[in-house]
Amino acid sequence: MSRPSASVAPLDSTADAALPLGRIRLALFLAGFATFSLLYCVQPLLPEFARSFGVSAAASSLPLSLATGGLAIAIFCAGALSENLGRRGLMFGSIALAALLNGIAAFIPHWETLVVVRALSGIALGGVPAVAMVYLAEELPAHKLGAATGLYVGGNAFGGMMGRIGMSVLTDHFDWRTALAVMSAFDLLVAIGFVLLLPPSRNFVRRAGVNLRFHLQAWGGHLRHRYLPWLFSIPFLLMGTFVSVYNYAGFRLGGPEFGLSQSQIGLIFSAYVFGIVASSVAGVGADRFGRGPVVLGGTALAIVGLVLTATHALPVIIFGIVLLTIGFFIAHAAASAWVGRLGQASKSHAASLYLLAYYVGSSVVGSVSGWFWQHGGWSALVGFCLVLQVLALIAAQVLRKGADDSKPYGRFGPQPARGE
Structure with missing residues (x-):
């Protein structure tokens, strides 16, 4: 008998019923x-x-930007490596190594070295995002994929929110080095919980050796696709806007105009909780x-929120950040x-390109x-970001007209895109 394809979701109803969906969703949320x-x-x-x-405000963003x-660079390769190494182990190793490197960064006294170690922690994390999306696509039936993906993105939102709030509160009560060390230790525990919860892959087929030609052909095919390049532009534009607002809002809100403390700014960033709900609802x-x-709809809502942040009334700015977060x-x-x-067939390569665009943005x-x-x-800053959002709207409209999937997938997964 032929071996199952690595990209085919389970079709058997008995197997579907036995699927530990709750554990998978919780593990990927973590x-x-x-x-x-x-x-x-x-x-x-x-x-x-x-x-x-x-250092300057722009230079201070280097530990995050690098x-x-x-x-982004690691994601480009992680999807391909997971074809040889497997999904579950690669994700666990990535989270654990990144947590350790982040902990080391907390004790480094020199700016340049701190920036380098943070860059290495970002590279280590590359094994998670692209592989997580592929794991879901392989293991879940198509009609449950959107909800599970939404919950995974909700985990992203919750992690971003708690990272910001936790660091803000801890920094106000201790110092930023202690806060960074505590966050790293906590995420190491999260990595252990993740690997204990996530079931081993049932539909993954390991590829022997590294076939560079195969990977280059897969990436090249996606970049020549009629609609995928339009799809890849969307995360670049939306994520670039979202991170820009969150990067520099702290300077504005903590500056002379409003004079907020770190804890107060962190509470404003709890707008991420709306992103958790929105991403789950959006998936369904x-x-x-x-x-x-x-x-x-999400992009249009983000534009409204972005415009509201340009006002000088703090409640309106906060509401704008909330709308931007929900829309994103x-x-x-x-x-x-x-x-x-x-x-x-090459979902892992498509996912790696999508997330490459996301994190490069x-x-x-x-x-x-x-x-x-x-x-x-x-x-x-708002004017610059508005240009990006309008470009994202154009890309989404092109996809809606030519590659829309307004009807549900059905039980047996996606059908070929129009024009293919």
Whole structure:
């Protein structure tokens, strides 16, 4: 008998009934939590870095930007490596190593070395995001994929929120080094919980050796696809905007205009809790109504929130951050679920390209926007981000018209995209 394909979701109803769906969802939620809390826990520390090491606001973003840049590069290879190494072990090793490196960074006295270690922790995390999406696509039936993906993205949101709030509160009561060490130790425990919960892959088939030609052909095929490049542009644009606002909002809110403390700014960033709910709802909505309308709606909502942050009334700014967060996670959850549909047989390669764009947007746009903040203030930063959001709307509209999946997948998974 032929071996099952690595990209085929289980079809047998008996196997489907025996699937430990709750454990899988919780484990991947923990993976998302650990990834985002480790990656973005330094975001509220940017003003502290600027003061402690005497660097500019734009330079203070390097421990975050280079970590996300390293993650982007690692993701590009992680999906391919997981074809040889397996999904579960690679994800666990990635989280554990990143937590250890983050803990080391807490005790480093030199700015340049701290930046390098943070970049290495980002590279280590590369084994989680692309592989998590592929694991879900392989192990879950298609009609349950959107909800599970939404919950995974919700774990990202919860991790980002708790990383920011936890670091802000701990920094106010202790110092940023203690806060960073505590967060790293906690995420190491999360990694252990993840590997104990997640069942071994049932539909993964290990590939012998590293076939570079196979991987290059798979990536090249996706980049020549009629619609996938449009899909890859969306996370770059949306994540770039989202991270830019969160990177530099702390400087504005803690500055002379509002004078908020770290804990108060951290509580404002609890807007992430709305992202947790929104991403889960968006996943279910995408299964029912199609990805296109959900991505468009989320992007439009993010634009409204972005515009509101340009005001000078603190309650309106907070409401704008909440709307931006909800819109971002709605659009991202729906677009993430679209990758499995358009990626066809090489889902891991499509996922790696999607997440490469996602984290390059975080790294590059998150740093470039610092120039707008330094030279033009918040209004200049908002104007720059609005251009990115409009471009994301255009890409989503192209996908909705040509590659929309307004009807649910059905029991047997995705069908070929139009034009293929």
